[in-house]
Amino acid sequence: MEPTAARGSLAPLLGVWGVTRAALLLCVLKVVVFPGPDVTSDVSVIYRGWYDVLVTGTFPLDDVTWQYPPAAALAVLSPAVLPFLEYATAFFVLALVADLVTLALLLRGARAAGRSRRGAWMWVAGVPLLGPTVYARYDVMVTAVAVAALLAAGRHPRLAGALVAFGALLKVWPALLLLAVRRRGAWVSAAVTGVVVAGLFALLMPGAFAFLGFQRDRGTEVESLGALVFHVARHHGWDGEVLLNYGSVEFLGPYVSWVSTGALFLTGAALAWLVLWRLLATRFEPHTTADAAFTAVLMFTVTSRVISPQYMVWLVGAAAACLCFRESRMGRPAALVLVACPVTVLEFPVYFGNVVASDGLGITLLVLRNGLLVAAALLAARILWCASVPGRREIPAAPGPSWAERTTVSS
Template sequence: MNRLRVNSGPVLGVTALWLATRALMLWLLVHDSSPLLGGGAVDREVWRLYSGWYGVLAHGSFPAHDTLWQYPPGAGVVLLAPRLLPWLTYFQAFVVLTLAVDALVTVALTRTGTRTGRSLLGAALWTGGLPLLLHIPLARYDVQVTALAVLSLLALGRSARTGGVFGALGALVKVWPALVLLGTPRGPVTRRAWGWATATAVAALGVLAVLFDHPLSFLWEQGGRGVQIESLGGTALNLARHAGWPGRADYRYGAVELVGPHVDAVAAASLALTVVAFALLVLWRLRARHWSGATPFDAALCAVLLFTVTSRVISPQYMVWLLGLAAVCTTSRHTSQRPVAGLVLVATALSSLVFPMHYAEVVDGTWTGCLLMLARNGVLASAAVLSFLRLWRAARPNGKTPPATEPRPGYDRLPKRALSLS
């Protein structure tokens, strides 16, 4: 009862902040046709693209031969979900369900934050950080994907089995949530989490293969992706336009990409950097010696950051993923990623300046557009480097041992022999 009284004020504050900011996001969505808000470019994704795919999925098939369909089969389940609210239009139902999932994430982070040794900063970061993307989160399904990743991480400490199941479901919707299991401690916890994740993925894929035709059609569309204008490589090429590079921006595969000489080389360099990032994460895991309750959270944020900044595509909605993972990190008072979370917030705010507010200038390659992209991607790259360095230092033998005030949930129920990390 005393703990409830102590925490009731901050919890009410988070609730009030959520209600106020989500009302603002809805207002922005209603006024999406404003030129400053993208002139209808944001909500078009739902009522034109998602709605069209819904019609195909409702007839028992994935959108085969559609170059814009580049998502794992679990995405089909999310896009079919609005049929649960048949009294609303597809667009209205999609937004309502997105807000409901957003509220679920907020509740999960808040409940975690009120526990001993935890912090409500995570709930506040998610609640206050998401509106920095204006109304974009309400018109993309990345909130739903992020929710699965967040629930996976929050569940890991209590049940590796549940964490693995949520991680697998997230990966079936948009691949990257598979990375949230990277930081599970070696031994029984990892075997249980990854084992259940594998079993869940195989079972779910089997069900989807029975219910729908062409469940793996997305694989054939991924290879054609080029260099999106918002990626690090795209920023370099956009700046090269001012030095005489003859390339141009073109709408392809559902995004604005740069086409012209040397684009293939830039794409290959991005892929090489992704391989390097993966190698660094594997090296960290092999050499890590200290795991705390915050380690799985920190490793997840670091991994997704590294894969994001080395990607050929860094769409603004990718920031939803990073906000969710940063929020999970900051529920722990002993995370190594608090400065990184601050940089994620800065990059999120800059992303809104890029799209939708000044996207025309980015596409045209003006100095304003180039400098905005340079700032956003510079902050993201700095966050990725800082994240890995702090993760590495926290896991080394001379790292600081987690204080007793933050128990390692779930791990303390395992035999001491199982916790040996050497």
């Protein structure tokens, strides 16, 4: 392939990335005012407050909103590498860098035999559809680590294991990426990295694992699947409240603990299904690790007591890693996640007031977004099972190239 042709094939993708990311930066820098509540206050107020505590050598032990594993401190402290910028501005710039690194990883992953640029297009399209919240949370940084781990799993299992462990110490969920990894080296590397990094934080900074107690006490957040019970119940005499609790807007009142317990039960059921799949699966292809990770993250997201908008960044990243593999059959659940992205930005921040008020528009947006995610999770689970468990009909790969692939020059 001619070098000029290769560069030309990337031009549309890089052009869309540049335009959409410039728009996101303009929003978080408040050059353009995005509708709804200010999504940047988490960085300018909460993260900045944590930063002031963390630089003293301890975790924010008295702040119940600190609900993150110890390595999250690195993300909160990261603006220190740009001391010439104000804290929030530096954070937004680093979020942009993490976004770009993720795209570079997906493009590099697409160069191998049997790979595709569908994943890069998924990332380029999905992130801006979530609005400025993406750059106002550190989840995009975690997702970059997770994507790197998934793309390294085939050829560099030890590196993948180390990245998974580090990602899990940033925000727990990347631990799910080990689900379908069969190489012992990856598991050993993950265990060693996890023990060493966690041990260093425990020795050097008091309160490294205080977040576990704070997470245990969380309730049912208003955007979660279980919250739909109370959104409807408010119209039929339920006398609970909607309050800011443990750093998120949650339902408090009668029967909330029942629904929260039900969510934990569903998460346990999802884990049991994933373990059963792992025990029965015999057909493992190069894309199976990414497909299983995407399925696991979907299942744990929809069963969670909290479905914050930034969780969608995880799903977009995991879906993009799947679509890097030409033979992956996760195109349809990935498309459902992509459709759920603009619905998510409508429910938060654009019409979040309607969601909190449990009015018709707010409930409709939640039913649509959460319904899309449930459908994606069930479809992904079926595809994964049929493709890897013996005695099940294999789901055929989608025929023909995608529209994104038709814009590229094959190598």
